[in-house]
Amino acid sequence: SQQGEEDPQALSIQEGENATMNCSYKTSINNLQWYRQNSGRGLVHLILIRSNEREKHSGRLRVTLDTSKKSSSLLITASRAADTASYFCATPLIQGAQKLVFGQGTRLTINP
Amino acid sequence: DTGVSQNPRHKITKRGQNVTFRCDPISEHNRLYWYRQTLGQGPEFLTYFQNEAQLEKSRLLSDRFSAERPKGSFSTLEIQRTEQGDSAMYLCASSGSLVSNTEAFFGQGTRLTVV
Numbered sequence: 001s002q003q004g005e006e007d008p009q010a011l012s013i014q015e016g017e018n019a020t021m022n023c024s025y026k027t028s029i030n031n032l033q034w035y036r037q038n039s040g041r042g043l044v045h046l047i048l049i050r051s052n053e054r055e056k057h058s059g060r061l062r063v064t065l066d067t068s069k070k071s072s073s074l075l076i077t078a079s080r081a082a083d084t085a086s087y088f089c090a091t092p093l094i095q096g097a098q099k100l101v102f103g104q105g106t107r108l109t110i111n112p
Numbered sequence: 113d114t115g116v117s118q119n120p121r122h123k124i125t126k127r128g129q130n131v132t133f134r135c136d137p138i139s140e141h142n143r144l145y146w147y148r149q150t151l152g153q154g155p156e157f158l159t160y161f162q163n164e165a166q167l168e169k170s171r172l173l174s175d176r177f178s179a180e181r182p183k184g185s186f187s188t189l190e191i192q193r194t195e196q197g198d199s200a201m202y203l204c205a206s207s208g209s210l211v212s213n214t215e216a217f218f219g220q221g222t223r224l225t226v227v
Contacts, residue, residue, distance in 0.1 A: 033215055045215040088154055100216055102154035
């Protein structure tokens with residue numbers, strides 16, 4: 001079953017604009033992680049936000065976490081063509097294998 | 113250490129043939145995961161190793177699939193009697209303890225096409 005669900009499924013914006021992607025999850029978490037995947041490639045870790053954090057920044061990335069709503073958002077500011085990729089949120093299950101459970105992702109296209 | 117390495121990057125095989133993929137994780141990581149990803153979908157968990165022990169298998173992993181991690185180092189994923197529905201990207205990842213706030217590192221994947 002899906003733990004994380006991203007919204008929107010696809011987003012197309014002009015270069016220079018900001019892109020916001022949202023993620024909802026179902027169960028209690030220790031942290032939430034965002035990954036990027038370029039077409040046909042592996043996933044690259046972007047940022048991890050802990051359950052006791054509300055906001056985190058890394059370069060042009062800003063992640064928020066609202067544990068009361070079980071939701072997170074990823075904001076990419078001043079987008080570039082190289083930001084074109086799929087973005088996934090993932091949460092490690094606390095029990096058992098601690099495996100990351102991914103949503104379907106948001107396909108982001110930056111138009112020059 | 114150059115990260116997680118997967119071989120081959122691409123594999124085209126005829127239906128019914130067996131295929132084997134290899135994953136070399138980051139050396140200090142004791143956890144290793146296999147995922148499968150089809151077009152437009154997120155990665156789906158297949159199986160998990162902690163050191164050499166295979167601790168969890170998804171119901172997606174039919175009896176045609178087998179994974180090993182001898183000596184807790186590299187891992188192999190074998191698919192026997194391949195079917196067209198097996199066509200997908202197979203991703204390997206390694207990590208320390210994820211609930212201890214560490215991330216997973218993914219390889220570039222092996223893209224399998226069954227014709």
